[in-house]
Amino acid sequence: MLDDEMLESLEELLIQADMGVDTSLKVAARMAEGRFGRRVGATEVRELLAGEIARILEPVARPMPIYPKRPQVVLVVGVNGSGKTTTIGKLASQFRAAGKSVVIAAGDTFRAAAVEQLQVWGQRAGVPVMTAAQGSDPASLAFDALAHAEAKGADLLLIDTAGRLQNRDDLMQELAKIVRVIRKRDPEAPHNTLLVLDATTGQNALSQVDIFRRIADVTGLVMTKLDGTAKGGVLVALADRFGLPIHAIGVGESIDDLQPFDPDEFARALTGLSAESV
Numbered sequence: 176m177l178d179d180e181m182l183e184s185l186e187e188l189l190i191q192a193d194m195g196v197d198t199s200l201k202v203a204a205r206m207a208e209g210r211f212g213r214r215v216g217a218t219e220v221r222e223l224l225a226g227e228i229a230r231i232l233e234p235v236a237r238p239m240p241i242y243p244k245r246p247q248v249v250l251v252v253g254v255n256g257s258g259k260t261t262t263i264g265k266l267a268s269q270f271r272a273a274g275k276s277v278v279i280a281a282g283d284t285f286r287a288a289a290v291e292q293l294q295v296w297g298q299r300a301g302v303p304v305m306t307a308a309q310g311s312d313p314a315s316l317a318f319d320a321l322a323h324a325e326a327k328g329a330d331l332l333l334i335d336t337a338g339r340l341q342n343r344d345d346l347m348q349e350l351a352k353i354v355r356v357i358r359k360r361d362p363e364a365p366h367n368t369l370l371v372l373d374a375t376t377g378q379n380a381l382s383q384v385d386i387f388r389r390i391a392d393v394t395g396l397v398m399t400k401l402d403g404t405a406k407g408g409v410l411v412a413l414a415d416r417f418g419l420p421i422h423a424i425g426v427g428e429s430i431d432d433l434q435p436f437d438p439d440e441f442a443r444a445l446t447g448l449s450a451e452s453v
């Protein structure tokens with residue numbers, strides 16, 4: 176019977192799946208609409224919940240738009256460890272497989288390890304990686320990389336950035352400078368600003384979106400590490416709160432582990448209705 180008690184336990188479950196309180200209450204209430212006091216089976220409840228969740232996710236499930244512009248400049252932002260470098264490697268590989276020519280700029284010039292890691296990804300994807308000396312100005316590297324990508328007639332330029340969030344002003348200034356400098360070559364760049372978020376940080380992802388939206392003109396999201404986390408529900412909270420496009424999801428550490436975001440499949444998995452769990 177769909178009564179107050181059942182509704183409360185459903186809300187609890189959604190909150191535990193990290194959908195956030197507001198979104199959980201909304202989804203449960205919509206699911207119960209017109210059904211209160213009725214007998215409903217467990218599978219029906221799951222299906223109804225999955226439907227309500229998919230309704231929130233559908234408008235944001237959009238692949239990264241590809242423009243006729245050449246090179247299309249994609250700035251990749253996010254806190255350290257969120258999976259920026261890995262996502263750039265995976266994206267580069269997918270674009271290459273689709274027949275596009277790609278250049279990567281290793282814009283996190285402060286961390287030698289980040290540059291080396293990108294070089295490895297570049298090799299795997301068969302994509303050149305532009306680097307600069309450690310500690311040098313990332314804006315100047317981005318400018319040179321754009322000039323190089325233009326000269327080569329590349330389709331895409333993917334720019335990695337540093338993500339030190341402990342000093343927001345620094346980060347803001349650095350990102351603003353990169354944008355200012357690349358606009359000297361192309362006033363419309365960057366054409367996309369992707370924010371990479373780590374699903375295992377749960378509700379923290381919401382405050383990261385809040386912060387990065389203020390310091391960069393974020394145009395879309397990639398959520399990484401959705402493999403092996405029970406916290407995927409944060410994607411629903413993100414979609415509900417910000418409505419930013421979710422371009423892709425990371426489901427592992429290897430090059431093929433970046434998938435388009437499928438709202439129905441995601442909603443079914445989240446409510447335990449996916450093929451494996453039925």
Ligand SMILES: Nc1nc2c(ncn2[C@@H]2O[C@H](COP(=O)(O)OP(=O)(O)OP(=O)(O)O)[C@@H](O)[C@H]2O)c(=O)[nH]1
Pocket residue numbers: 253254255256257258259260261262283289292337338399400401402424425426427428432
């Ligand atoms: N399981 C899993 N691990 C991932 C995924 N994406 C990235 N990782 C791992 O997360 C860790 C951090 O990823 P990086 O790509 O180095 O993250 P970053 O944001 O570039 O971080 P910095 O290099 O520190 O700036 C690495 O060990 C990756 O292998 C994913 O979708 N699933």
